[in-house]
Amino acid sequence: MTNPTTFTSSVRCVVHTARSQRTLLASRPSIFPLPTTQSAASFSTSSPHQKRKTRDNNRLRGVSPLRRTGPREPLSVSYDPLPKPADYKPKITVDKDHGLWGFFPEQGKLMNTPEEDGEYGRAWTANELRQKSWEDLHALWWACCRERNRLATANAERSRAKMGFGEYETNARDDVVKRTMKAIKHVLTERYYLWEDAYELAKQDPEINLSGKGEAYTPLYEQQEEDFLVKEDGDVTAAKEASTSQKAAADNLVDPSTIPASKPSEQAQKL
Amino acid sequence: MQPSPILRVLNYRHLRLTTKDVNKGFYKGNRTGAMGRHTRFGGYQIEWNRVRTYVVPERLRDPEFKLTPFVGKTIHPERGRYETKAGPKDPALYLETWKMQNGKY
Numbered sequence: 001m002t003n004p005t006t007f008t009s010s011v012r013c014v015v016h017t018a019r020s021q022r023t024l025l026a027s028r029p030s031i032f033p034l035p036t037t038q039s040a041a042s043f044s045t046s047s048p049h050q051k052r053k054t055r056d057n058n059r060l061r062g063v064s065p066l067r068r069t070g071p072r073e074p075l076s077v078s079y080d081p082l083p084k085p086a087d088y089k090p091k092i093t094v095d096k097d098h099g100l101w102g103f104f105p106e107q108g109k110l111m112n113t114p115e116e117d118g119e120y121g122r123a124w125t126a127n128e129l130r131q132k133s134w135e136d137l138h139a140l141w142w143a144c145c146r147e148r149n150r151l152a153t154a155n156a157e158r159s160r161a162k163m164g165f166g167e168y169e170t171n172a173r174d175d176v177v178k179r180t181m182k183a184i185k186h187v188l189t190e191r192y193y194l195w196e197d198a199y200e201l202a203k204q205d206p207e208i209n210l211s212g213k214g215e216a217y218t219p220l221y222e223q224q225e226e227d228f229l230v231k232e233d234g235d236v237t238a239a240k241e242a243s244t245s246q247k248a249a250a251d252n253l254v255d256p257s258t259i260p261a262s263k264p265s266e267q268a269q270k271l
Numbered sequence: 272m273q274p275s276p277i278l279r280v281l282n283y284r285h286l287r288l289t290t291k292d293v294n295k296g297f298y299k300g301n302r303t304g305a306m307g308r309h310t311r312f313g314g315y316q317i318e319w320n321r322v323r324t325y326v327v328p329e330r331l332r333d334p335e336f337k338l339t340p341f342v343g344k345t346i347h348p349e350r351g352r353y354e355t356k357a358g359p360k361d362p363a364l365y366l367e368t369w370k371m372q373n374g375k376y
Contacts, residue, residue: 120341121346122343123342127350130351138328139330142328143340144340180341193360194359194365201362201363208366
């Protein structure tokens with residue numbers, strides 16, 4: 001179907017060209033008489049629609065960045081201003097006392113320098129740890145775990161970010177921590193076996209009562225006193241109070257964490 | 272489970288035993304240990320007495336806690352001095368110490 005408007009416009013176009021040709025012909029100087037309708041057409045073998053090619057198929061012909069010609073085709077640009085990114089930074093609230101900070105040397109510090117990591121002493125020896133209480137050894141074990149976590153974090157981060165040096169110092173430090181942990185295990189195992197042997201020995205000891213009722217330990221001289229001396233009840237209770245106060249004083253006398261290694265073993269071992 | 276004799280000699284002993292080296296049904300594990308048992312129906316029953324519990328000492332949070340994994344290098348390690356041959360493993364010494372610390376002597 002032909003659109004009526006296009007149809008009329010094409011008709012107008014045809015009429016217009018016919019008119020212009022007539023006026024052209026009419027405006028020519030009349031040197032030659034107008035050909036009559038009976039005369040033959042001029043001879044030509046070339047096809048009427050053939051045009052001479054002046055361009056090749058290069059779409060970018062003439063486009064030169066050196067001459068700043070710009071592209072051949074118009075670009076779609078607008079005069080609207082470009083949007084700018086908003087100045088927005090999300091605020092992350094961090095817990096200052098979070099336990100995961102223990103994986104780093106300080107808060108906000110990723111890892112120690114190799115010089116800082118290279119500063120460490122020797123490992124604890126088993127003989128030194130024999131003086132320590134169970135609570136001390138337990139806490140020291142966890143301090144070692146913490147240190148090893150920190151070192152492993154530094155190693156992982158160093159290999160991830162390819163930071164280079166420092167692995168040697170970290171691993172050497174780790175070896176010392178592992179030696180301390182080995183000594184802790186050594187001491188605890190030894191203490192347990194010792195307890196088992198001492199329990200067997202206590203079965204034969206007349207001073208020790210393993211039944212679980214009454215005093216676990218009654219010295220021989222006290223037993224003899226009870227046998228041979230008749231005492232007042234108040235005196236007996238006073239003696240007991242004195243003994244308990246002595247015991248408390250002995251417990252509070254030395255903080256186990258401050259016992260030097262050279263002292264004889266006075267650890268708070270209880271049967 | 273041990274590798275077959277040929278795998279225990281020559282260059283093969285430097286190779287790690289993997290699940291590809293043995294027949295099917297071999298479970299090498301990852302050294303973590305079981306925390307329960309499999310049921311008949313393909314499920315898994317967790318036994319809570321086998322699940323690990325880690326008790327962290329409260330002292331670790333204490334700023335007064337001074338113990339570190341290291342001892343200063345200037346502190347020379349000393350050998351323990353013990354009367355008997357058993358040394359620190361002497362149960363008699365243990366009992367004696369215990370009696371001393373019970374406050375009755």
